[in-house]
Amino acid sequence: MVKSKRFVFARQFDGPPKESDFELVEEETPELKDGEILVESLFNSVDPYMRLYTRSLSTGITMIGEGCGRVIESKYSDFPVGTVVMHRYGWCTHAVLNAKEQDPQSPIRKAPADYPKDLPLSLLLGAVGMPGMTAYFGLLKLCDPKEGETVFVNGAAGAVGNLVGQIAKIKGCKAVGAAGSDAKVAWLKEIGFDAAFNYKTVSSLDAALKEAAPNGIDCYFDNVGADFTSTVLNHMNQFGRVAICGSISTYNDKDPAGRGPYPFVTILSKQLTVTGFIVLRWFPEWPQGMAQMVQWIKEGKIKHREHVTEGFENMPKAFMGMLVGENTGKAVVKV
Template sequence: MVQTPNKQLVLLKHILRGYPVAGEHIDVQESSIDLEAPLKEDQALLKVHTISIDPFLRGPMKGVDAGGYFPPFDVGQTMYGYTISTVIKSNIDKFKQGDVVIGITNLEEYAVISSSHPFFSFCIVRNDIKDSGLPLSYYVGVLGMPGLTAYFGFLEVGKPKKGETLFVSAAAGAVGQIVGQIGKILGLRVIGSAGTDEKIAYLKQIGFDAVFNYKKTNNMSEKLAELAPEGIDVYFDNVGGETLEAVLNNVNRFARIAVCGMVSTYNAEKDIGVHNLMNIVPKHAKLEGFAVSDYFHLEEQFTKDVVQWLKEGKLTYRESVAENIDEAAQALVDVMYGNNSGKQIIRVSDPSF
């Protein structure tokens, strides 16, 4: 029985409010696994190459039921999330040795998945990506869950029309940068906000028409009035809170607010209320939440468009890559603070293909 080291991102302690601390609430710990041990008949063993660090991971860290989202992580257990991996061995029919798998697994170097697990349906064999010529990590980014979220949230909920004004918050993030660039492709005027000057520079570089650093802006409502003198038609909301209030002071008639997430509230010590919701009444504006899972069945259209835009150079995608699983806990904390630039990825191992 040979034990192989197996590093894992583990939840140490639930945290309902406030920012998590690496080492206190989450940490990377070394366990071990016998890669030769027999699997159960409904299991497959995966070697993980890429871990995706996404804001939604904050929810299950709270330890409370989130009403339809993922269930809480257990204390002392390995957290789960999106990964890209290769099958080492498998007792599951549709997973063969060497297959590339994208999906939700434990966040560790070697992950066992089970066909009876509730998340199993999220795990998909995607051998096509071996020859795609695109970075592997794109498949948990611009071509993965964040890409799907951006594409369908913007198109199906935001219903953009050429010539309209789009505002995107967290615009340099995993989802925001895609939304803004699709906005430009479709002929909208695109405004973005982010929290560092370096992100702001990136947004200008990829074609945003107007940008601002919200951390250096005293009055976001006035700033938006200045940058969007004709008002906002579509707001792609990644942050909620004060930014949403500022938008509600600047919406046009029949504006659509596609609510993807409200990251400003995830780590807040106190719930931040939205105080001017009444503004949607005279404007006949709409706030609509959505989850990427509503659109999984439309993935083919998404992949076709986005691969084409990437190949034509109309869409660029910035990632922040941590080169070692040891960095996973701090990387997640950094995402919560917005310290990362672009999609946060952990490179765990290199694939052999």
């Protein structure tokens, strides 16, 4: 018997999430049945999409999210004690998972067998996990950046954005990013962005984009949405490709599909292709993407940075902070 804690999604968020929207529950884990494993969380993830997805979920469930942990008890020989796994069982310190009859929509995955010993396991929630795959597949599959093209990403100092810029550089593109503080902008330049600006302090987004991307934008990886995106569309080149990854600027709105500038005339006149995506669509290809990310990290081509919050109890704080941009790099919680 192990004491396990989890956060329950107790109330639908009304505007920015509050501490009181979560409820911390402590329970004893049940005895394992055949095929089950008990996983102890090492790190849990906080990501922007959680704010959006809870809109369509019932309250009372364990708050959603990825975790990485270690098997500490096992009744399934394929997952012996000590196995490091990634799962999507939400905000918890421990989880009893049926590893034998896996949910194909939410499978438990083992850390790659050749995962380097000197890499932090938390990267399994970052560059080598869901955000890494989001940057990798979203950029390469949907934007298909060509050497010499300009790639623009907003939320560029976030978990996904910084990787988008770094992958763009590997592909021979000009990487341009927008972030919300001067320190973040400095970091983006440090990791190789050709241009970056603090969108909160520029005189206008239009002017900043004109200066940072004077030849126009060919590929736009969008984490922000709404007015920001409508402005960026005006700076895109003919046949530009837009990957809609997130729309964080709208997530706290009563109606994220509120009113703003129509993009259709711009999409038409510039012949843009705009694709929204959820990275699970490429799930069968993740192993290849993860292997590539590990290789780039080992070669020093991808730098990683994490914003680590200590202590499971601080998950709501970490989540709320990430939504207002307190993190540089991937936001994780060390359980």
